[in-house]
Amino acid sequence: MEQFKPVTKQDGAKLRRYYETCNYGICEYSVGTKLMWRPVLHPAWAEIAGCLVVRNEHDGHWVFDYPVPGPEGDEDAALDAIEAYCLEQGAAPVISVVPECKAARLLARYPYVRVSDIRTWRDYVYYREDLQLFAGRRYSGQRNHIKKFRTQWPEAYFRPLTGKDEAVIEQFWKDYEAEFPKGDNAKARDELRLARQMLKMAGKSWFRAGGMFDGEKLVALSLAEKCGDTLIIHIEKALYSYTGVYPTLVQEFACAFGDDCQWINREDDAADRGLRTSKLQYGPAKLAPKYCFEPQNELLTHVRQIPELKTERLTLSALTPADIPAYNALVLDQERNRWWGYDDVGGLGGPVEENSFYEVARRDFENRQAVNFAVRLDGKLIGEAVLYRFDCRGGAELGCRIDSAYAGHGYGTEAFTAVANWGLYKVHLSRVVAKCFKENQASYQMLSSCMRKKGEDETFYYFEKLV
Known part of the structure; x- marks a missing residue:
């Protein structure tokens, strides 16, 4: 990555x-x-x-x-x-x-x-022509405001702003702050501070900046950026004492910089009632949605508690506090777990305590990140099978380890197959994957017996089981 x-x-x-x-x-x-x-x-x-x-x-x-x-x-x-x-x-x-x-x-x-x-x-997105022309009955208010502005300040004019206008822009901010009606609004003050910093980049080639002038005095400014067929207005500020300057600025800016665009985006309203009213009055062609996608894994949807699974010889169920001694022995068997592929002790991020590994398994299920099954023979914990790494696209990884004293009897294959089938047919996964170190022939044989080999690299063989 x-x-x-x-x-x-x-x-x-x-x-x-x-x-x-x-x-x-x-x-x-x-x-x-x-x-x-x-x-x-x-x-x-x-x-x-x-x-x-x-x-x-x-x-x-x-x-x-x-x-x-x-x-x-x-x-x-x-x-x-x-x-x-x-x-x-x-x-x-x-x-x-x-x-x-x-x-x-x-x-x-x-x-x-x-x-x-x-x-x-x-975002409020407008047809470019609507803001250039303000044509039709629905824009009569904007046209009236522009007429008042032109009547009172007939010599006012619009021109592009460049990097050479730094002093003029700085004076505008001083004048703007003197009239700023939201001085007690922390959010508005923060936005104003960020806007001031942005205007220092008015000379950058990817920005389009312009302002309305009353003589040498800058009374309104705007900064935008063309992205595809849309002109995105990042900043739009004006002195409130100049009645009608806002619609005048909007129209002049659209005429100066909008001809190569289909749309003009004046961004969102930040839940400000005044902004919302104003932006709606300009007649947006659409309010462009911005979707937030939060993928969920199948555990969140289908699994309320860890079930009990039965095979011919084994029972698989949730870990309990009574399992802690046997579970700790399984997890801390370094010789056995050299093939596990995960450092349980290092993963704790702290000292090992009696219930450390049990608590990790409990929290992982509580957060629906993994399911740890205790593999039981005649009620005794002899291993675990873990379904984890849910990819939110229908897949999860499965791992299984059996106590060395019970190795070689097919218990791993039996437990592994049971959890894989549970994942595919009860949790509604579409794919279960697994891997093993190339040197681990026992795991290779086990996975080959119940899954399809998918590939390999320098370290692992990879397997998968599909619905």
């Missing part, structure tokens, strides 16, 4: 290679949003399978943008990599701000998934 790197200003040109032609049409797929909101979302990026993959932080958890493919990009391979990365990190593979055009693809990808579409996140 490619290493994720925090988004910085220096990464802008690299990100633009993907965003420049991206037709997702929502604001998160832009350099401006990544840079402006990096103190909040802490975006990090990687190039995977010819796609841009961005990992953000939201409410203390990772969420991933939908991959943005380059010319040779493979979206499915990028999604595979996100899922594998999350599996290794013990995190949920949450794909957020998914554009409507990609929602069906993810619905087909995940058998069980929780999908949300929060109203507050939706």
Whole structure:
């Protein structure tokens, strides 16, 4: 997996290679949003399978943008990599701000998934011509406001802003703060601070910036970025003392920079009642949804408690406190567990206590990350079978270990087959996989007897069992 790197200003040109032609049409797929909101979302990026993959932080958890493919990009391979990365990190593979055009693809990808579409996140997207012309009865209010502005400030004009306008822009912010009506609103103050930082990049080639001037005084400004066929407005500010300047700015900016676009996106309303009212008054063509996909594994859906499974000779059931001594002996048998492929002691991250391994198994099931079956012969624990690494796409991995004193009697095969069938036919998995070290001939023979060999590498043989 490619290493994720925090988004910085220096990464802008690299990100633009993907965003420049991206037709997702929502604001998160832009350099401006990544840079402006990096103190909040802490975006990090990687190039995977010819796609841009961005990992953000939201409410203390990772969420991933939908991959943005380059010319040779493979979206499915990028999604595979996100899922594998999350599996290794013990995190949920949450794909957020998914554009409507990609929602069906993810619905087909995940058998069980929780999908949300929060109203507050939706972007206001307008036909470019509507904001350029303000034609028709529904825009009579905007036209009246523009007329009042032009009457009171007939010499006002619009022009692009460049890196040479730094002093003019800085003075605008001083004037704006003097009129700022939300000075006691921490969220609004934070947004204003981030906007000020962004305007310092007005000279960057990927941004389009412009402002309304009253003589030499800048009275309104806007900064945008063209992504695919959409002009995304990142910042739109004006002095409230200039009545009618907002619709004037909107129209002038659309006329100056919108001709090569089909859509103009004025972003979301941040649950601000005034913003919502204003943006609706401009007659959006659509409120672009941003779906959040939270894939669920089959344990969450189908398994309320660990069942009891019966075979010809064995009983498989949940571990109990009475199993702790025998379970500890099994887990700490280093000679036996050299083939297990996982360091149980190292995985604790702390000192080994009497109930440490039992508690790990209990928590893993409580969090629906794994099912640990105690393998019992005549009531005595002689091993365990663990179904784990649920990939949220219908697959899980199965492992089995038997106490050395009971090896060679086929108990492992019997237990392994029972749990595999339970996973496929009761938990509704479509695929169970397993692996063994190449040197472990006993495991190789066992897996060969009940699964299909899928492949190998320098270390392992790989197997799978399908429905």
